[in-house]
Amino acid sequence: MVNKNFFRQIHLVLALSVCIFLVILSITGALLVYAKDIQAWWNPQYWSVKPAQTSQLIDYNQLLEKAQQAHAQPVSFLSIEQDKHKVWQGRYLDGKYFNLNPYSGEVVLIYDYTDTLYGFTLYLHRWLLWQQDDVYPLRNWVSTSVLLFILLCLVGFYLWAKPAKRLKRLRIKAHKNKRIFYYQLHSVVGVYLTIPLVLIAFSGLTFNWSKQTSAVVEFVTWGQIEGRFPNPQVTSTESNTQLNWQEMLQQAMQVMPNAQLQRIYFAKPDEQVVMLRVKNPGEFHPYSYIWFDQFTGEVLQTQDASIANTTTQVWNFRYPFHIGNFAGSLVQFLWFVLGLSPLLFVLTGGYIYLKRKWF
16 A cells, blocks of 8 residues: 555656646647648638649749749758648748748748747747747756656556556446546546557657667667768869759659659758758658759769668657658547647546645
């Protein structure tokens, strides 16, 4: 009994330590599942392309020219949408983002990332909105809260597993009084959701504490993660030739003919290597790359993540798994529900605590 009470106290202390962060992460995490869809529905003129306009894409030379004319800044990267009814998104070298109609080249919106519903929610979810230049001072607070939440789930699971008659206690008796009902709701739902919540929370940790979490993945899978190759180094070449982006991109994509182009990272002013992020068949998320020289069009290096080892495949799966974007709309909705489920634990756990303490 002493042992169980000890773990109950641990469970309570952990819950009180993370409850505020948990509410924020729960709401923002669930909202992120549909945030892009919501902002496209709310302002379709900025995020969607009318079907009548989806006749033929203009070439990349015109796209980049029109994008730079709209803001008088070089383009840092350009994201390519596979859905023909969505605008393409990009970022200028000064950090401003833009939405671009790929059929006309019109820049329909220039904005700061946090001005959008998705951007604001993402910054709140990952970094609690506090940013100083390229530093996010609260990111470790968020990660620490997530780690404590994982411990909270495991301690809660232990409290269910320790006593006898475990399976009989996996029932919710609605006819019981409120305190018993909420206790059963809290514990039973918690047991069923422990594994998915722990995995989702752990996948979230990988984006900040990558060194530590990658070591865990390598230990569990008995392998080594193959990181992204560094950018190849080339000798600077003076060139007055007009860059033909359409031809160079088509030529570069020929080395991976079955891949989908997802994003173009243009060379910085003092560099000349362009990096393409592509998605090969068999990938849940684009982690394959092509590097080429922007002056000569020569492909310098490639990395095909679809043939990476099992450990790397597991590691690369963390992002689509974390956001529920790997098996269609049904799983996406399930992830939305899972994202909100910590709110249930906060409310029912809070009720049980207050009932026991004050009433």
